[in-house]
Amino acid sequence: MTAPTTRPLSPHLTIWKWGPHMLVSILHRATGSALTVAGLALLTWWLLAIANGAEAYEKFVTVANHTLGIAVLVGLTWAFWQHFFSGLRHLFMDMGAGFELRVNRFWSVMTIVAAVAATVLTFAILTGFLPALLSGEIQ
């Protein structure tokens, strides 16, 4: 195969009016790449830190609790939920469902809404805020 270096490209990104489906499509790729590169690296480091003893684990916890570390963890959690809901949408579309313009638009928007809501809920539970609220410890 020869590289088609001299052939012109259609200005596909600049001439289309942006819609939620385009945003969700690109977010699916971006979040998937972030989860694969940063998420899996973090998972590997975390498991190695547990395996390598208290000192290694302490180092991981220090980085994770740093402002930047928290930002990455919140970002990856959102990326997970966005990819998760967008992926579920794709599995339905793989069955041939949801291609009607209004339905497609509605579920595109819903993946974004659900991902933000699920991220907030995840950290509400992880930080103990929601359990405390439900048990009446916080008024």
Added chain:
Amino acid sequence: MSVGKSATPLGKVRGLGSAQHGGGHWIEERFYSVVLVLLSLWLLFSLMMLPALDRATVVEWLRAPAGAVPMALFILAAFKHGFDGMKVFVDDYVHDGGNLLATHFILKMAAVAGAALSLFALAKIAFGAA
């Protein structure tokens, strides 16, 4: 139907039908997606249900079969799905045949190495060496 030596590539395959296994790769990608829906939810809910995320608690969780076995499956499925996804990603942006093959090789090596490293760490924890 006889196909002469001078036939074009299209002429050679026309009328032969599909190879009957073109959908296998596509189905396999979906299979690992569905598996990861289940396993990623398991991992997230497990982390949320643990009383704390200090080392002793996490080690105790991963020493039990109920923690170690799904975690091993999660590692395998996550690296496989990540590899599948990155492959689709580079397929769209790397057009030169040689570069594409090299990128696929590097991606596969990285995925296998990452999965092996994670599984080794998990085994060390699960079998009580951590």
